[in-house]
Amino acid sequence: MLRDNGLFQALLWSVLTIGLYAAAKTLYHRKARWWLSPLLITPALLLLIAVAAKESYQEYIQGTHWLVALLAPATVSFAVPIYEQRSLLRRHWPLLVVGILTGSATAMGSAWMLSNLLGLDETVRLSLLPRSLSTPFAMIVSGDIGGVPSLTAVFVVITGVLGAALGEGLLTWLPLRSSLARGALLGMGAHGAGTAKAYQIDEEIGAIAGLVMVLVGLLNVLAAPLIAHLLPR
Amino acid sequence: MNGFSHTVAWRRCCRSNRLAQIVLILGFWLAGEGITRATGLPVPGAIVGLAILLAFLGNKWLNIRTVRRGAQWFLAEMLLFFVPAVLAVLDHPELTGILGLKILTAIIAGTIMVMTVTAVVVDLCYRIRRSQGRC
Known part of the structure; x- marks a missing residue:
C-alpha cells in the first residue's frame, strides 16, 4: 500500500x-x-x-x-574558485590553455580509439567521451553529443575513483619539474577526486588542479555543439 | 536613506549566513536559465549563470564574501547531487558482465593516456618558457 x-x-x-x-x-x-x-x-x-x-x-x-537538479547551481558556484585563482590564471594562462587543449584532445581521442579497439557500441562510446570532466559538465556534454548523461555519470565516478589512485602513481613515475604539470595531471585526468588528491599533496598543486578541472569543463561544454557536429557517425 | 540601510542589512545577512548565499547563487542560476530561454543561446543556463556571477565578482559589483560560503557548500556537497544519476547502472545490468570489464579497461588506459600526455606537454612547455625567461 x-x-x-x-x-x-x-x-x-x-x-x-x-x-x-x-x-x-x-x-x-x-x-x-x-x-x-x-x-x-x-x-x-x-x-x-x-x-x-x-x-x-x-x-x-x-x-x-x-x-x-542542484548540479546546476553547483556549476554556477565554480565562478568562485575561478575568481579566487585569477592571479594564477593571469600568470600561467598560456600553459593552462595548452594543458586543457591537449588534455581534451587526448581524452576524446583515447576514448574513441579504445572504444573501437574493444568493440564498444555507439552509446557507450559517446557516453565515455566526457568521462574526464567534472560531473555537471560531463553530463551536459554527454547529452549534447548524443550519449546518455546518467551513464556518463557512472563513468565519471569510476574515472574519479581510479584516476585519483592512478594519478598518484604516475606522479612518482613521470619526471615532472613544475607543479603546473602535476596539477594539470590530476585536474585533467581525475576531475574532483584528482583535485582533492592534489590538495592533499600541496596547496598550489591543488589550486592548479581545481582551475584546470573547471576550465576544461567550461571549454568542453562550450565546444560540445561543435564536437557533436565533427563526430564521425 | 532607507534603501541604503536595507542594502547594508542585506549585505550583513549574506556575509554571515550561508543559507542566504545559497539562495543568492540559486538566483544567479535562475537568471542564467532565463537568459538562455529568452535568447535561445546554445549554452546551458548554469554556464550563463556562472558567467554572470564571474562578471559581478570581477567588476566588484559583488564582494566575494557575499557568495563564497554558499559556493563552497555547493561544491563540497556536489557528490550528493550526482549520486542519484549513478544509480542508472540499475538500467544497465549488462555493465556487470564482460562489457563492464571492457569499459573499465577503456577508462583505466584512457585516464593514463590523458594524465601522461597532459602532464608531459605542460611540463615541456613550462621548461621552454622558463628557458626563454618568461616564467
Missing part, C-alpha cells in the same frame, strides 16, 4: 540517499582509505539497497531528480 505512494517513495529515497551520503562522509573523515571514499561507498550501498528492494532506476530517480 505504502509502496505505491509516489510521494512517500520520493521522500524515502531522498532521505536514504542523503543519509547514506552523510554517513559515508563521516566514516571517511574517521578513516581515510580510498575504498572508503564516499564517491565509491555511497552509490555502492544505494545500489545494493535498490537491488534488494527490486527498485527500478525510473522509480528511484523520480524521487531524487531534485538532487541532480
Whole structure:
C-alpha cells in the first residue's frame, strides 16, 4: 500500500540517499582509505539497497531528480574558485590553455580509439567521451553529443575513483619539474577526486588542479555543439 | 536613506549566513536559465549563470564574501547531487558482465593516456618558457 505512494517513495529515497551520503562522509573523515571514499561507498550501498528492494532506476530517480537538479547551481558556484585563482590564471594562462587543449584532445581521442579497439557500441562510446570532466559538465556534454548523461555519470565516478589512485602513481613515475604539470595531471585526468588528491599533496598543486578541472569543463561544454557536429557517425 | 540601510542589512545577512548565499547563487542560476530561454543561446543556463556571477565578482559589483560560503557548500556537497544519476547502472545490468570489464579497461588506459600526455606537454612547455625567461 505504502509502496505505491509516489510521494512517500520520493521522500524515502531522498532521505536514504542523503543519509547514506552523510554517513559515508563521516566514516571517511574517521578513516581515510580510498575504498572508503564516499564517491565509491555511497552509490555502492544505494545500489545494493535498490537491488534488494527490486527498485527500478525510473522509480528511484523520480524521487531524487531534485538532487541532480542542484548540479546546476553547483556549476554556477565554480565562478568562485575561478575568481579566487585569477592571479594564477593571469600568470600561467598560456600553459593552462595548452594543458586543457591537449588534455581534451587526448581524452576524446583515447576514448574513441579504445572504444573501437574493444568493440564498444555507439552509446557507450559517446557516453565515455566526457568521462574526464567534472560531473555537471560531463553530463551536459554527454547529452549534447548524443550519449546518455546518467551513464556518463557512472563513468565519471569510476574515472574519479581510479584516476585519483592512478594519478598518484604516475606522479612518482613521470619526471615532472613544475607543479603546473602535476596539477594539470590530476585536474585533467581525475576531475574532483584528482583535485582533492592534489590538495592533499600541496596547496598550489591543488589550486592548479581545481582551475584546470573547471576550465576544461567550461571549454568542453562550450565546444560540445561543435564536437557533436565533427563526430564521425 | 532607507534603501541604503536595507542594502547594508542585506549585505550583513549574506556575509554571515550561508543559507542566504545559497539562495543568492540559486538566483544567479535562475537568471542564467532565463537568459538562455529568452535568447535561445546554445549554452546551458548554469554556464550563463556562472558567467554572470564571474562578471559581478570581477567588476566588484559583488564582494566575494557575499557568495563564497554558499559556493563552497555547493561544491563540497556536489557528490550528493550526482549520486542519484549513478544509480542508472540499475538500467544497465549488462555493465556487470564482460562489457563492464571492457569499459573499465577503456577508462583505466584512457585516464593514463590523458594524465601522461597532459602532464608531459605542460611540463615541456613550462621548461621552454622558463628557458626563454618568461616564467
